Amino acid sequence: MWPHGRLLSPCGNGLAVWYLTNNSISGPIPYWIKSLNSRSEVDLSYNNFSWDSVPLDCRESLNLFKSSTGGKNFLCTFNKHFTLFFSVDQYSFHINCGGEKTTIGNIDYEADHDQGGETKYVPTGSKWEVSSTGHFWDKNITSTDYIAHNVSVLKMKNSDLYTTARLSPLSLTYYLNCLGNGNYTVKLHFAEIVIRDNSSFYSLGRRLFDVYIQGRRKLKDFNIRKTIKGVDKECILEFKAVSVTNKTLEIRFHWAGKGTAAAPKRGTYGPLISAISVKSEFKPPNDRLKKIKKILIVVGAVVLILILVLMILGALWWKGWLWERISREEELRGLDLKTGVFTLRQIKAATNNFDAANKIGEGGFGSVYKGILLDGTIIAVKQLSSRSKQGNREFVNEIGMISSLQHSNVVRLYGCCAEGDQLLLVYEYMENNNLALALFGTEEVQLRLDWPTRPRICVGIAKGLAFLHEDCPLRIVHRDIKATNVLLDKDLNPKISDFGLARLDEEENTHISTRVAGTIGYMAPEYALWGYLTYKADVYSFGVVALEIIAGKNNMKYRPSENFVCLLDWALVLQQKGNPLDLVDPKLGTKFDKEEAMRIIKVALLCTNPSPALRPTMSEVVNMLEGRNDVHEIISEPSSYGDGMRFKSLTEFDQVILQRSENTSIIQSSGSACIGSSSTSAHDLYEKSSNFS
Known part of the structure; x- marks a missing residue:
């Protein structure tokens, strides 16, 4: 029953205030009251409206205190x-x-x-x-x-x-x-x-x-x-x-x-x-009842959670996702990783779902994307492709090798993602890309590397290789040291990348020497010709990279005349003529240390000696570059590999190398210092282009 009158109070700002409190009004709350503007003040407290007519979305300006049948108190949420x-x-x-x-x-x-x-x-x-x-x-x-x-x-x-x-x-x-x-x-x-x-x-x-x-x-x-x-x-x-x-x-x-x-x-x-x-006015009951009630609540909550977990696991098992995921994570746990395991959702969020705008490289092992984690950390994500034929075993082996290595001149692995058919590696991001782009990339990406920076980069690469060869527990032979596999951080400190990835491209249960992985112009002759692989193969490749750093030229793309095959060929001739400093990058002018430049050139030529036995170890290279040991100069004879010529025609060797790359047989022919195999490891972390000048 509604009262005979209503109290309507107009306010200065045009709002209305309705007081219907304490009137014992029964029946449903009229719709027009519930639909009033939220700025209207309505008091329906202390009445007997039917409970089912009380709105669920209450507001502070609608007072429904004890407004329902039986005097029940209305609770908003x-x-x-x-x-x-x-x-x-x-x-x-x-x-x-x-x-x-x-x-x-x-x-x-x-x-x-x-x-x-x-x-x-x-x-x-x-x-x-x-x-x-x-x-x-x-x-x-x-x-x-x-x-x-x-x-x-x-x-x-x-x-x-x-x-x-x-x-x-x-x-x-x-x-x-x-x-x-x-x-x-x-x-x-x-x-x-x-x-x-x-x-x-x-x-x-x-x-x-x-x-x-x-x-x-x-x-x-x-x-x-x-x-x-x-x-x-x-x-x-x-x-x-x-x-x-x-x-x-x-x-x-x-x-x-x-x-x-x-x-x-x-x-x-x-x-x-x-x-x-x-x-x-009475003593509260024993706390035992409180504890029992709390225990029952906790037990009930745990049971509900267990039921929910079992339902989720059942759904995953029904879709066939459960065993693959658990198996891969068990393999990762078995390696005692010191890095993090990322979820695919996190990686997608960091790379904006692998947006093409974030793509910073493409290699034989897949694409590389730039990403940003929630804490602001910038990462590089290597998305391993199906072309590399890797499975759980190969991926886990790769993670096991890389995650244990921590060195200032080796690219750090933050973690991995193994989810569904996605195999991803998460590396630290290197702001200045790779050494090849810095030295002989296009004008837009080249960096002006002054003289103090170049010797520092040489020493850093040498220290990184010495760590891989001698100090880390795995004793890794990189097999593909080249300028594109040397990355530069924001302070132009060099870091070696892509170590260990060559094994992912091999067939299961094959020996490391049955398939050559390297790049023309950087491979040691004994490895290119006979598949003979030792740490000295990396020493040879380092020598070539050191010459590139001094000269600012790409070994295989620099031919000052038709009489020279490559940068290394020219360096050997300059050494025999007694003027090796002509090798120094003209962009430096006279702003370089001649004694230091001569020492680096001598070390580089010593590293590229055709005989692996005459090459130094990388720890010896570090000592020589830093001036702690003298450089033992060895003059390479033109006929080291027996045909009386310094180099074969590059065109002739191209045909032999291409044939060998196709059938993976071992080349049984002569060669010399610049010989290499066609690249079977173009998995450069940041490689953008091979069109270097």
Whole structure:
């Protein structure tokens, strides 16, 4: 039954305030009320609307406190229901009304600083709630007018409880949930901090209101100032034997139309409360019941999680993904990796789903992409292609070799991804790409490497190879040392890449020497001709790269005249003529150390000696480059490999090499220092182009 009249209060900003509180209205809530603009204030508290008509998406400006049939309290969210259902019973409450959290003695008073309003219901997120109703008529009001602040110095004991108080023009209700059933003592703290005891406008008003506990009126026409005989004084009223039977306690302060309603200063009438303290009069039950309830909740949660996990595993097994994934991860775990295992989702996020714009290289083992992790780390992702014929075993072997190697001149492996048919390696990103692009790439990508930088790069490469050959536990022969496999970081420090990857391109159970992996112009003669592989093959390749660093020229693309086959050929001639410094890059002009340049050239030619026995080890190379050991100069004879010529025609050898690359047979012919095989290992981490000048 609807009341005969409605209270409509127009506000200065054009909004409307509807007060329909405490009218015992029954039936469903009309649709037009629920569809009112969210800026409209509507109070439907203390009515008997049907429960199914209460909207689920409540808002603070729609007060639905105790608005449904049976006087049930409406809770706005599922989380609130869940919290109350699983909460352990409380046996005390202490609230600092309108103020911050405060400790008095050994009692902690909870904060209650949410601003009030004309028709506001506030689920605090704790186990108690506040409903505020009413409108100060004299002026336009704001939410701050519903909390009173003391304007004088308080001298009473425990003054922190009385510096603020919650106000309401009409009705203010505190609703405490989750109390254990039984009798309680309720203490209400009051202090008149608004109406002053002087000759100002603040002294003109009177505050009279009623106090209800559990729906029963305990105080009628209560006047704080009259009761305590003054203002800014503490007034504590105690009510014993308050019965709680349904785990809830309701404390309500209600203005009954008496006192001052239109004083010169707003907020001088209506209920005011400073603090509420509720404590049980009985000893709380044994904590054992609480523990049992908590254990049951935990067990139930664990069972639900286990069921969910089993369902997910069952779905993966049904799709055929489970065993492959577990097998690969078991293999990775068996290697005791010191790197991270990335998920495919992480890699896709880092590379923007392998966006072509992030592609920085293409090689025989697949594409390389630049990526950025969530923590800002820049990475290079090598996406191994199906052409490399690798499976789990080969991939795991590769990870096992690389992950254990940590050296300042070796590219670091951050981790890997083995998910589905994706096999990915995640390396550190090198800002200055590779040495080949820096030395003899196009003008757009070339770097101007000054003299101090070039010897430092030579020494860094030598130290990296010495580590791979002699210091790391795996003792790796790289097999394809060349300028494109030397990367440069932001400080132009060299780092060797792609070590160990050549094995991934071999057939299963084959010997390392049955298939040559290298690049024309960098391969040692004994390896190119007879497949004989030792650490000295890398020493030979290093010598070629060192000459390229000094000259700024590509070994196989530099032919000063038809009489020379390659850069190494020219260097040998200059050595025999006694003017090897003519090899130095003309771009340096005279800005280089002649003694240091001569030492590097001598070491490079010593490393490229046709006889592997006469080549130094890489640790000896480091000592010579750094000046700790003398360089033993050996003059290479033109007929070292027996045909009386310094070099065969490059065209003639191209035909032989191409034939050998196709049938993988061992070349049984003569050759000399520049001979190599066609590249079977074009898996350069950052190689962009082979069109070097």
